[in-house]
Amino acid sequence: MSNTIIESNFSFPNQKSVYKGKVRAVYNINDKELVMIATDRLSAFDVVMPKGIPYKGQILNQIATSMMKATQDLVPNWLTAIPDPNVAVGHICEPFKVEMVIRAYMSGHAAREYKAGRRILCGVPMPEGLKENDKFPEPIITPATKAEMGDHDEDISREDIIKKHTVSEEDYIVLEDYTRKLFQRGTEIAASRGLILVDTKYEFGKTRDGKIVLIDEIHTPDSSRYFYTEGYQERQDNNEAQKQLSKEFVRQWLIANNFQGLDGQTVPEMSDAYIKTVSDRYIELYENIMGEAFVKADVSDIQNRIEGNVLSYLGH
Incomplete structure (x- = not known):
């Protein structure tokens, strides 16, 4: 094209x-x-x-x-x-080598981990008795190491980030604070448009004068998952899939055409x-x-x- x-x-x-x-x-x-x-x-x-x-x-x-x-x-x-x-x-x-992922609902990667029987994600406990797309009692921060192109991002705990000196404790406290503030504002913006901000990721960097700033994309359908507010609870009550705004529809089309990025698989013709x-x-x-x-x-x-x-x- x-x-x-x-x-x-x-x-x-x-x-x-x-x-x-x-x-x-x-x-x-x-x-x-x-x-x-x-x-x-x-x-x-x-x-x-x-x-x-x-x-x-x-x-x-x-x-x-x-x-x-x-x-x-x-x-x-x-x-x-x-x-x-x-x-x-x-x-x-200078970008920090972690992505700050924050989740208000048990969806996507968190749901897959939960389904596999795991109740700890990035060192953060997930309560028993949840079903996919249920809301967590409080949003949880589940960081990931930032992968080079072609590699998969990997889950990492707050403790490991600090222990491995990936980010200093002093800086990490700021990243957590900024992540929660951004997510709260994003949630409010989404709600005003009839949407639920389910989860998202933020990336941060440090300027030459040592200031921590937000970089890259924020609240886009590539970096975030949104549900429609209308009908959310009804779908949960009826064990139905949520209507969502993200690029999940592309992933589902690829899966239906036998592609999940695995060795030996070919990208289907678009x-x-x-x-x-x-x-x-x-x-x-x-x-x-x-x-x-x-x-x-x-x-x-x-x-x-x-x-x-x-x-x-x-x-x-």
């Missing part, structure tokens, strides 16, 4: 390095700021799908930057400018018709999460649009 950005091979003035993740490319400009480009790549089961999803990068970038603005009174973040619908610019940071349904679903997610209509950016020449907007921002 010509109207998507899959590869990000820009060369900006004063560019020192570029890091390419599963979905984003991050350009270091003069060791002072980072230009983060959200591509239209789709990752599931830690595998990047061969085709891009139109508008996905714009959707993720606009949700993340909007949510950062909506939480900056609580937690400082890295963001300084949004020169293009797919681009965020911010302070250069037809243009299926890709359009995924794009439409992401737009639906945007409009539900943001509570506003999605405005499509001009994608007739997306590479040149992004390059031009970033160069203009950089003063070239």
